[in-house]
Amino acid sequence: MSATEGFLHGLQLAFTPELLLTALIAAFVGTLIGVLPGLGAVAGAAIALPLTFMFDPVVGLVLIAGIYVGAQYGGSTGSILLNIPGDSTAVVATFDGYPMAQKGRAGPALAITAIGAFIASTIGLVFIVYSSGFVASFAITFNAVDYFALTAGGLLILARISGGTLAQGLLPMILGVVIATVGMESTSSYPRYTFGNLDLTLGIHIAVLAVGIYGVSEILYLIEDKRQRASYKKIRIKDLVPSRSEIRQSWGPWGRGSILGFILGTLPMPSATISTFVSYRMEKGIARNKSQFGKGAVQGLAGPEAANNSAAIGSIVPVLVLGLPFSAVLALMISAMIVHGIQPGPLMMEQQPDLFWSVIGALAIANVMLLVLNIPMIGIWVRILQIPRYILIPVIVLVASMGVFSVSNNMVNLYLMLALGAVGYFLRKYNYSLASMLVGFVLGPLIEDNFVRGMRVSQGDPAYFLSSTFAVVIWSVVVLIVIGAAVRTLLKRRAQRRLLDSTAK
Amino acid sequence: MTLEPRTEHEAEPGGENLETPPEEHVEGRRSGSVVFATLSLVLAVGYVWMAFDMPNGTSGDPGPGTWPRVTGIAWVGISVLALIESLKVVRTAPADLFPTGKSLKLVAFFSAATVAYVILLPILGAYIVSSVYMFYVIGLLRSKWDIRGGIYAVVFGVGASLIFIELLQVRLVAFPW
Structure with missing residues (x-):
């Protein structure tokens, strides 16, 4: 089956009432999560995760993927109208989106982000369709050495890039990896760190960890948030139409942002957020009207929004084709696959083409639905920004708690969720990266599996892990990023101290 | 009305803030x-x-x-x-790293209520505990407990329990009897 045939087949498969409804619900819930200030895509997807286990695999996957993409769409609404980003990916949208709203161009700003997101996601999907086969055929030759380098190295790079200092990235990463060792070891069935508790022999479920560290800590942050309810101006559909000049200024940034976002999306890093900052700098760098940036420049809004959405699509490639998630939401997607007995990886396209292509097809449909939901329903999204927190917070707690209980109908899950919530809250307070903890938790067992396989094949020779060119390249990049960045920070700090000393003298 | 953006405690990804705080x-x-x-x-x-x-x-x-x-x-x-x-390492320390005053009280009471909710869930059942929890937290966050809060509590508490227990067939304890 060629890529085009596969995609058309996926569209055909996705055109069932069940998947269409799923795509619509996912698009709606995702946008809702993105619009609500404070509740980010990860917390939202974590709370929705236990519910996905109750449905067919493809329904569950489309739900998670749709929520992920939808949250990127919705995140910028609060940024533009109220200067409140719904998520870290929407921070850059405040730079020029809010000034546009202050100048009375809120409607066009919202339309530029919605159309840009649609274009970027479409371009991203085209890239996925035509690159997946190539990446899969390359990945099929990977052995334990390559996979160990890709998973362990990728995790180290992610941890280094996500966190502030070296320890702020590495500590949550290793916590995620060690939490994953709780439960029965897969080959020998030896119980590790269960303390004689039978409920722990199956290990800690990702939904429990994700809802705990993201969901509970997010709720505590919402409670601490002292902001008052925001006021807004009504926006009518006719107010959404951008001027010709605004559209003309958007085409270039949309295109550049889409390509940049997709490339960054495939790399092991918090690409959706990083791509918005990189795109903003790029647009500012090439713009003729640099002085307008920060005052309502259309390019400063269009480029980053396209990059963010394209990165979200691009980051699905390593998940579907390599079975490797490099962001927190995609870690949830992988776990949803594993719970449903699906082994993501290069063989998925070959062995389960219907599942692979129907996910791609449903994403394309969800993308159209997002455009349809975002433009005409803008008035509703704006109203949703006003849902009182006193209702939102306890409702989230009820849904999260019952959802976590439903994972294995076990109260231990709820006790763990609370304990992990406290851990997540303190980790966030001290600037530790929660994403690397969640990704560490998902990749930990994969890394262990490839480590054990490698040791068996090599009869215990650790040098075997550097026996392939691919692995050597990956480890060189890891050394460069992890150690290189630490050395750079040390030099920077020393220079700063010298400067402070000379100023004091 | 102009609102300040949320205080971002995190440093820019990959970066490190070395400013000297108070x-x-x-x-x-x-x-x-x-x-x-x-x-x-x-x-x-x-x-x-x-x-x-x-x-x-x-x-x-x-x-x-x-x-x-x-x-x-x-x-x-x-x-x-x-x-x-x-x-x-000297990092930038936000003045409001941990809540204080009223905010601290809210976080503490909310946390205690949530722990109590989880403990009482299998004892009193989802319908009763969820409604009581909703009523308490709504009142806590609004600083008043009134009939309006009670109506919200029953609607959302019973509604969420109904969806999970009856529709999604989750084996939660429904009632204490």
């Missing part, structure tokens, strides 16, 4: 970070200790204890690094 904030944050890193170190040592009680296998055929030993030792090393960083 001294009292640095001290508060530093002592918290030291406690956090020390706790992590103690737990890591305990984890490694337990890993050495597990079968290790051989280097050509690793046992279930091998990986926990590797990760445990890494955890100890990273905790030491975190401890050194928390003693040496």
